[in-house]
Amino acid sequence: MTRIFVPCDSSALALGADEVAQALVAQAAQRGVEIELVRNGSRGLLWLEPLVEVETAAGRVGYGNVEVEHVAALFDADFLHGSQHALCVGVVDEIAFLKKQQRLTFARIGITDPLSTEDYVAHGGLEGLRNALAMRGADACQLLIDSGLRGRGGAAFPAGIKWKTVLGAVADQKYVVCNADEGDSGTFSDRLAMESDPFMLIEGMTIAGISSDATEGWIYVRSEYPHAVKTLNRAIEKARAAGWLGADVLGSGKTFELHVVMGGGAYVCGEETALLESLEGKRGIVRAKPPIPALSGLHGKPTVINNVVTLASVPIIFARGADFYKNFGQGRSRGTLPIQLAGNIRYGGLVELAFGVTMRELMFDYGGGTASGRPVRTVQVGGPLGTYLPESQWDIPLDYEAYAAVGAVVGHGGIVVHDDTANLAQLAQYAMKFCALESCGKCTPCRIGSTRGVEVIQRIRNGDTSVKQVTLLRDLCDTMLNGSLCAMGGMTPYPVLSALNHFPEDFGLTGAPQTAAA
């Protein structure tokens, strides 16, 4: 019996994977061929979705962009034996885009059935948790510090230090909160992790809990990800039934319980303190720090709060050791980063690599240039609050410090490519508009500055390119940068100023740009 894999993550579903799966089953029945249909996760080769794979002696052979009307022809071409067909992409593991990657965190995605506990264990799952259960909390925190893992959500704070702070705090209840409010345009690694390998997140959070003495975990998932919520809930149910969660984690006598809550569609709830407010049943308004969440987080209790990919990277670190992980990367950016190639890109998807890769390599060697076939104009790295990089910056190694040195951010590792039809003044104005839409309203520079920003950029776009307007815009950006509590107002100037500094012609400005406020 031949095994056929049809992904069940939301990208594949958005392109008709369910219908393809049904057609495959129906066609096989009609032809009297026995097949075993597996709904795997996505491999992250998103431009090929729905990517149907067939298990053969040579490996899993892929057929990309399969639609219902292709199904009969695939059977005719004997695809069940991996035969040639226009849609055939060969053995999937041999596809250069995938083969060149260093998949540590995302090693299992697309290979396994996301909801099969057997599959998970057969592919290295739970090794990290078993090791962590045999360690003292302080040693576990030290291991994470030694691995060099920094928060992958954007702030890049050393994860182990956070855990150690929570472990050291004295309280009757501690929490682990997973920030799955992945709102940045151009990012989808959290979604992929939750939909294609949810047990990995569950394991990572459980390790966080037992290492920091927290017995309860919450995953806060954005409302735009209903499929991830469904997958997580089913995975948690299975993990509980298997004894991975609950009052006696893997027979250790230790307790860890896990819950999922769906957000309300507020971008600012991706900021950790706003998220905690939201989880407590309040409007998602940013809290002033200190106190830090590690000491006073959810319901005022010590809380480990990390994003999905940070927590999902924990199991492999505990399975293979701090040195194994630390040996990837460079400088103070250790390990791998799941980069998301998005926007106007030919081969979009997930590229997990050690830190140090350049934008040029990512966009061209992996991404194959633009989807439109036009020249790349710019790339925005790190989400809506990240800078627009001009070509002169495409050779900087991807590294937290190297990016910070040019006023850019790695952020969540999302990169959005724009071709030469992009208007950077329009994109800068959009950045201000988005801030106005999503500001929680606590800080005046963010709440009002963003609206004024939309207006002043409109005046410049309307032709008033006087020094007065440009100075006003820079002044406003300076106020937002320095006068906002969180990254929403504090970083909206990044895309705006980078657009203004590197692409003044789009604003109708000629001559040398004034130096940036940032």
Next chain:
Amino acid sequence: MHTRIAIAPEELVARLARPGEPLLTILHAIQEEAGHIPEGTIAPLARAMNLSRAEVYGFITYYHHFRTAAPAPIAVQLCRAEACQSMGAEALAEHMEQRTGCRFDSHHHEDGPAAVSLQSTYCLGQCALSPSMMINDRLYAKVTPKKFDALLQASQQACTEAAAKENI
């Protein structure tokens, strides 16, 4: 699509507001069942959660996801964030407005109550397969004007058929 059967707000709250549950979870359950958050749920919800009505109202209106009125039978959400913009989402938005006669993020329609509503959203997490959109609860990626027209037509047809069934 949500069937609009009148449910008593007090009954909804009594059934769905469990102590210890986050307010978000309760509101999602109410909206899932009623199609929106009926005004009448606010007072009983405030009592059940030991909050003021202002706090509950403030919460509901703060979050984009919660609606206080029933949605159009065909509710379209188009992602208008950067990645989708880079793949022509703005031109697609214009096409969608022309095709439907609706304006984005407006509850008004020239010919009375709208059968279709267009809403902007900011990131559906399909940024490598832009532009993306949702029609009611279903997600679509790599949307073109042609694909939108076909999906809209199919949705309209499904609506007409559902209405015909109800009238039998």
